[in-house]
Amino acid sequence: MKIENFINENRPHESAIKHVSGQAHYTDDIPEPPGTLYGAIGWSKKSHAIIKKINLDEVIKSEGVIAVVTEDDIVGRNDVGPVFDGDPIFPKKAEYYGQPLYAVAATTTELARKAVLKAKISYKTLKPITTIQEALKKKSFVLKEKIIKKGEALKAIENSPYRLKGNFTTGSQEHFALEGQAAFVIPQEDNDFKVFSKTQHPSETQQIIAKMLNQKSNTITVETRRIGGSFGGTETQSFIFAAICTLLAKKTKRAVKLRIDRDDDIIITGKRHDFYSEYEVGFDELGVIKGLKLKLASRCGISPDLSGAINDRALLHIDNAYYLENVLLENYLCKTNTASNTAFRGFGGNQGMMAIENIIDHIATSLKKDSAEIRRRNFYQKKKKNITHYNMKIEDNIIQEIFDQLIKSSNYKSRMQNIKKFNSENKYIKKGIAMTPVKFGISFTTWHLNQAGALVHIYFNDGSVHVNTGAIEMGQGTYTKIAQLAANALGLPFNKIKVSATRTDKVPNTSASAASSTTDLNGAATLNAISKIKKNLSEYVKRKYKIKNSEGIYENGMVKFKGKIFKFNKLIKEAYLNRVSLSSSGFYATPKIHFDKKNFKGRPFLYFCYSAAVSEVIIDILTGENKILRADILHDAGRAINPAIEMGQIEGGFVQGAGWLGCEEVNWKTNGQITTHSPSTYKIPAVSDMPEKFNAEIFKKGKNIENVINKSKTTGEPPLMNAMSVFFAIKNAIASIRDYNINPKLDAPATPERILMSIKNLKKKYEK
């Protein structure tokens, strides 16, 4: 019988000591061979223009410059687009402000950065399209639009006793990982290149560089030990930097490091998609949605990049936790002259969820009911009302339990009463509260990406274990959790396991560390590799000691077979001397999932993560200033492997989400020039923006019903969406100004300006 041995251990991050003592290496910290050069990129100052001439004479003459690369230096594919073309490394025509046009290698970073400013470029300016509205009007799209139908939405809306219409926008978001874009390339013999890249996706970096150079993939090795945050920002947007750095290394035949300055980083790379939605909804007197027509349009920037999958995920999450019987969805992927928008924690799912949450909120105010109650009434149920609009049956639904538990533990109802009282007594300071649910689907929606590989070695002399996978450590603790899984499977102490830098020559053909599935996939592949080594060991023991039907139990440094116990180290040494393989690759492919993208039907997700949050805010209605007073979160992490690490994700995700919906606003001029390209103009949450009271908890009864490592559930992306409660709490505070009788129009992010505008409109409406 198999003993289920679950891990539940609050272990510090595997690199914690290195981090607190400054010993952990990021790409820019890797020691350089003598003669290393430093790169910088020159980029377009126009958002849409034909490039008539690039005169680089002064650049080449500039102090310290060793080489310049342009489009002419690219012998192979001049594009870093992951799925489709559209992201030229150096374009013929400038399509956005900030698009790379050339690059230099110089003896110092400073000299390289100075040199790129000396180019003389003549442009023939063309008219840019910069907003979603303009793109919709001009039918400027990166991919074909999508229409999705379930039931008879229009009829259902028409037959509903209540109907509402409206529109809603959620804003973009800059990733602002503290470590910016960086690459470091060292030429090898045979024209091979060793590439260190700040990326979530070494395998695709490898393929893209190989294609650019017209070389085989086996000539490029990409390595990434850790990255300083990413949040989607280097799932594809790192490729261009690794590619350019390789071009410079190839041309100079020297090692080249390229670290992008923060402003350039923000200017050159894409961000979260902002979404615009128009809705028409029909519902009954209880607030239960009967029919929904929704148009979703997103700003994709110049190219498809990952926009197809991101918009799909938005469509797959427009239900959030709600049963929608009749839906009609239209989705437009707008092409604009802005940097190509890309993956960002939530990957469109959160944008879809915000669209429906805004609708629910609208319904609640129109019925003068508590929005939490309306949310509850629309929840998916267990036995019936459990089929999504993409025809997947939800089998693991626990949203009701989570919501009910949190509503009690947070004292939502009594606090709501107190807040109403507070608001009636205070003219200029208002409080608001809101509660929102999260249901988030786990798996890549692109089926073939749901696979992972691993490589495990056990060294015979001391029994130490080396693990390598496709997982990228970006702070989420995946190396720690994978090492915990390996240690547990082998019955060894944690310090006997080393998870080493992710490299394309150890584990090939990996998927990006993304979609919250990194540990699920790579952890399972690691366990698969370990099980193969264990099989070798048990076969050897069976053969040698004539023991039948015994798999061996690995615990506390011992291995127990029926009637025979070994010390782990002894068994390993003995096995080696008897010529047993102590190394194996491992593989995992997510079971059960399938999705027909064309008809938008199937089971795209292995399981769902559930969560709920209650936020209380205070706003100053004269200035729009606001603050989160308290946040309560109850989050389902299944049987968490390392609850402390999950808790970090839950808290950090919430604050990052609150930034997205609150203080973080990306702005462009009408000519397409981004204006928010430094921390002085782009505000990400600081320590003072943290909720004054923060009660985050993991749902104790959580358990993944699917066969996932440790029966755990991932916590990467889902916690971000708990911040929806902050936005609707702000809206609730605004609504109090008119006694909750009118639905305020508020778009995200709810910056002080937006809040003031909303209040102004509300007053106007009221006076009418």
Next chain:
Amino acid sequence: MAVINIEINGKKISKEVPDNILLSDFLRERLTLTGTHVGCDTSQCGACVVHLNGNSVKSCTTLVADCDGAKITTIEGLASNGKMHPVQEAFKKHHGLQCGFCTPGMVMSAVDLLEKKKNPSEQEIRDWLEGNICRCTGYQGIVAAVKDAASKM
């Protein structure tokens, strides 16, 4: 060019440096003390904080030429005789880090606070760390770590 004499992590050095070299570049490139991170280059994220004569400064906007005769401590010099500083211990214990990129600057700022103020309130900790951005943690673990370290110093 100017010759400067400074003491870094207890070691006296004398070097000729260009007038405009930044302390962060000097530490990272000339002395390979890469624990001091550069997150924004413009004095706003706090990843590059070091101690200059006992005060925390942002090394990305400090000129080495201005540091002649100064004593500088970087994150690499915080532990003494192989023993971690209580703030370092506390960041590890309270999960005050995820990707770790902000950590060196965060730790250096926190140490400076605790050296100046023995038992800061939670509000004082938050106010002090305002100039240090962390994109990963949501700051809970960081504030908890500083509080705990304060009680141990």
